[in-house]
Amino acid sequence: AQSVTQPDIHITVSEGASLELRCNYSYGATPYLFWYVQSPGQGLQLLLKYFSGDTLVQGIKGFEAEFKRSQSSFNLRKPSVHWSDAAEYFCAVGPRGFQKLVFGTGTRLLVSP
Amino acid sequence: DAGVIQSPRHEVTEMGQEVTLRCKPISGHNSLFWYRQTMMRGLELLIYFNNNVPIDDSGMPEDRFSAKMPNASFSTLKIQPSEPRDSAVYFCASSLTSGNDDNEQFFGPGTRLTVL
Numbered sequence: 547a548q549s550v551t552q553p554d555i556h557i558t559v560s561e562g563a564s565l566e567l568r569c570n571y572s573y574g575a576t577p578y579l580f581w582y583v584q585s586p587g588q589g590l591q592l593l594l595k596y597f598s599g600d601t602l603v604q605g606i607k608g609f610e611a612e613f614k615r616s617q618s619s620f621n622l623r624k625p626s627v628h629w630s631d632a633a634e635y636f637c638a639v640g641p642r643g644f645q646k647l648v649f650g651t652g653t654r655l656l657v658s659p
Numbered sequence: 660d661a662g663v664i665q666s667p668r669h670e671v672t673e674m675g676q677e678v679t680l681r682c683k684p685i686s687g688h689n690s691l692f693w694y695r696q697t698m699m700r701g702l703e704l705l706i707y708f709n710n711n712v713p714i715d716d717s718g719m720p721e722d723r724f725s726a727k728m729p730n731a732s733f734s735t736l737k738i739q740p741s742e743p744r745d746s747a748v749y750f751c752a753s754s755l756t757s758g759n760d761d762n763e764q765f766f767g768p769g770t771r772l773t774v775l
Contacts, residue, residue, distance in 0.1 A: 582766075587768070587769075588768055588769075589663070589750055589752075589766030589767050589768045589769055590702075590750070590752075590766040591766070592763055592764075592765075595763070636702065645690070645707060645709075645714070645715075645756070645762075646704060646707070646715065647704065647764065648704075649701055649702040649703075650701070651701040652701060652702075
């Protein structure tokens with residue numbers, strides 16, 4: 547069965563510090579992987595996606611993620627966090643065509659001054 | 660572009676009442692998704708439509724839940740009768756499904772449902 551694990555429920559990072567959010571997946575076929583961000587009271591916004599090619603993908607807002615097949619991971623990174631990055635981040639996996647996405651439980655990012 | 664529109668944004672109702680959530684997808688999109696988000700279960704896909712036809716409703720929790728898409732610009736999710744455990748945020752998302760791999764789902768702001 548396909549699943550996504552985000553082991554960190556909460557993470558606190560100082561403004562300006564680097565960030566890495568972890569995501570591990572279990573999927574029977576070639577995975578299509580996504581990171582979404584949800585600001586309070588808002589819907590989800592796609593940060594980046596991976597389905598083939600270069601395993602390091604760039605997204606919006608200065609985020610990037612690296613696909614590591616051997617570790618079944620798709621961790622999200624940002625070199626310098628801004629206070630406006632405080633939000634909840636969701637990793638998701640799905641089939642080609644993206645129809646049935648399976649989401650992780652999310653990681654809430656807090657940014658301290 | 661107005662994005663995906665959901666109404667109401669907040670709904671408070673009493674157990675046993677009927678609840679109807681509404682969604683207007685992005686114009687031109689041909690796939691529509693209903694998700695439920697709770698603290699316990701996270702974000703779950705309830706049902707999705709393609710060209711107004713329900714394709715997969717395996718995530719619909721039980722017969723009290725029903726969804727319709729009478730046309731390309733409108734969908735409803737109905738709960739009858741509602742129960743306190745249905746309290747959650749319900750999201751609608753839409754996408755333009757084509758033959759390529761880039762079928763990004765765009766999410767609405769959600770409806771926060773509270774059943775007392």
